[in-house]
Amino acid sequence: MEKRVRVRFAPSPTGGLHLGGVRTVLYNYLFAKQHGGDFVLRIEDTDQNRYVPGAEDYIFDTLSWAGLEPDESTRKPGAFGPYRQSERKELYRQYAEQLVQKGVAYYAFDTTEELEKMRHNFKTESNPTPQYDQSIRTKMRNSLTLSAEEVDSLLQNNTPHVIRIKMPVGETVSFNDMIRGEVSFETAIVDDKVLLKADGMPTYHLAVVVDDRLMEITHAFRGEEWLPSAPVHILLWQHLFGLENMPQWAHLPLILGPSGKLSKRDGAKYGFPVFSMNWADPKSGELTEGFKEKGFLPQAFVNLLAMLGWNDGTEQELFTLEELIQRFTIEKVHKGGAKFDYEKAKWFNHEWIKRLPLSTYKQQVKDLFESKGPIIDNDQQFERILELVKDRCHLLTDFWEQASFFYQAPTALDAASVKPKWNADKAKFFQDFQQELQSLPEWTSAFIENAFKQFAATAGIKPGELQLPMRIMLVGGKFGPPVFDIAEIIGKEETIQRIQTALPAFE
Structure with missing residues (x-):
């Protein structure tokens, strides 16, 4: 019997949601819905130092605005909870200990000072930032270099420590990517990643594998920035659950800005949004403008995101969410980076403003007008005005410029x-x-x-x-x-x- 398709999006609540993150949600969502499966939202908050208040609510608000509601989440629990990693903390140590017992992971007792000293002592011109890897682990204070008695004593005394994966020497790790085909890595170039931190929280590497298995995830679509971590994750799957249980992976191409990977700085510099909705940093107070507040319709936002790195092989560019669910295939996602073009993004919005009934966005435009002074007390007349000017509007905010003279x-x-x-x-x-x-x-x-x-x-x-x-x-x-x-x-x-x-x- 074929497994039920289950996909997940697992953001860290560390700030606003970049449009690359929403595109990852979208591709997961489309794949799940097309196969009658489940889309799971899991909050990866294992790095408590980077946790930002309000970021989790922002993620849910964004997905709600875009119409990409999860089937399971912290707000809609299913049979595979908890859906917040900090609430699953006790689960992870047993798996980390299991890896140590199998000899494929080890305790590392190095202090912050010792790690700094290592990076200084082993720094060379060809290796300016030494990693804790196969060549260096033999020179550090860990369960590979200490006697069993010393290790036991340190553990008994609750000496702070982490658990690291022991990367094998001279092996090749391969997997089949749904977009890229066969991908291989040499283990010699991968360092011994920390799996369990001194505070008992897992790192992403351990948590993502354990959670994907326990939540019965069948397909994992994530950004290509995670490709270098793939060999660590494959080995963890192999050691803990067997590769036959590993989800099928697809690593999505980057979204590119004018000077490489699209970033918040690009938005500030070139005057376009890179976040889905306004994000106010609670620490700095810095406001980053979002597509919603800029005047984008959610239908247009979803449409333009879908086309950033995918097409169905036809000339069609305008798709409803329902059409995307029918047409989307992960195999037709491009391998290369997708260039974000703000003018093209506005074109999508312009087309959707013309295509959608006024009732879809009338209230948003009315709120905009009333925020600037005029009171709209004749709805029928207001609709007529919007109908007269909508062909000239690329953004919802353009309605003010195109029609304010009707009121003042x-x-x-x-x-x-x-x-x-x-x-x-x-x-x-x-x-x-x-x-x-x-x-x-x-x-x-x-x-x-x-x-x-x-x-x-x-x-x-x-x-x-x-x-x-x-x-x-x-x-x-x-x-x-x-x-x-x-x-x-x-x-x-x-x-x-x-x-x-x-x-x-x-x-």
């Missing part, structure tokens, strides 16, 4: 665009047209346009020469939807008032 008169006018062709006849037209507008019996865009054209014909001026000045009077610049729609929506009195106020600026 422009504070600046682009009169320079009109002045070269401005003359006394045009000035008189607008002075007289105000009276014409005042007496209009009906206030609809069609009625206003008809009156405008008739009055222009009477004045002997082409309507096309008068529409741009009128647009600038109402809007402030050379943008916006049809000018007579604008006039209808802002109302008769406001239209006349804006013409009157703007005229002196054109002289």
Whole structure:
């Protein structure tokens, strides 16, 4: 009987969630849903020194916004809990001790000072940062160099120690990556990683193997930065559970910025977000802007992430989450890094703004408008305004720039665009047209346009020469939807008032 597919995302609660992390979630989620399996969220908080308050809530908020809800987590426990590693602490020592008993791991009693001394004494030009490895472990204070009696005495006296894996000499460790195919490593170049720290907490290396086994994870998709750790994890699987029980692995390509791996610094430097949502560092107070607050729709965010390193072999670029679940295959994820293009990201958002019903994002845009002053008390009119300008908006925040003039008169006018062709006849037209507008019996865009054209014909001026000045009077610049729609929506009195106020600026 085939095993039920179970995948996991195991973030450390150390800060905001980078879009690379959300893409890892997405690929895990798509694979699980496509196979009718489970997506597990496990919190890897073994490094208590790096724990940041609020980071765990942020992870859940991000996944909720993106629509990538876990099937099992600390908030939705299943049969494989606890889902927070710090609550599983007692589990790990027994496995670390088991490795020591098998002779594939050892106790290391070296103090911080002794480790510093080692790094200084063995430093060479070709090896500037010596590692605790096969060549150095024989010169250190551990259960490989001390007598059994000395080791027992140290343990009996609760001498601080760690447990390290004993990397074999001269072996090749291989595995089949679902994206990269056969991958091999020489054990000689891998150091003896710490598995259990002096405080009894496991490192990632031990915890990820134990937890994946106990949670019955069948497939593990993670970033390629974990590839160098693969030989350690494979050996741990082999020693503890047998390789036949190891999940199938796939190491996802990096997301690249303008100068290598995409980083928070790139975002700050080039003015685009790299986190899913706003993250305020509780220690420094530094705010990092997120895609959500920048004005991205979750549908667009998920879509653009899916395409960062994958396509289904067709020309299609716009996918709903349901379509992605149907089409996604891990084998079509690219091996090479995926370049993040902010302009392309905005294109995705623009397409989704046009594609989705206004009800999807109306409230978010309404909140934005009201945060800037105007009170939106006519929902029907507000929807009409959004419909008129949405084709011009790449971000939800663009709606303010494209439509704020419906709620407040422009504070600046682009009169320079009109002045070269401005003359006394045009000035008189607008002075007289105000009276014409005042007496209009009906206030609809069609009625206003008809009156405008008739009055222009009477004045002997082409309507096309008068529409741009009128647009600038109402809007402030050379943008916006049809000018007579604008006039209808802002109302008769406001239209006349804006013409009157703007005229002196054109002289």
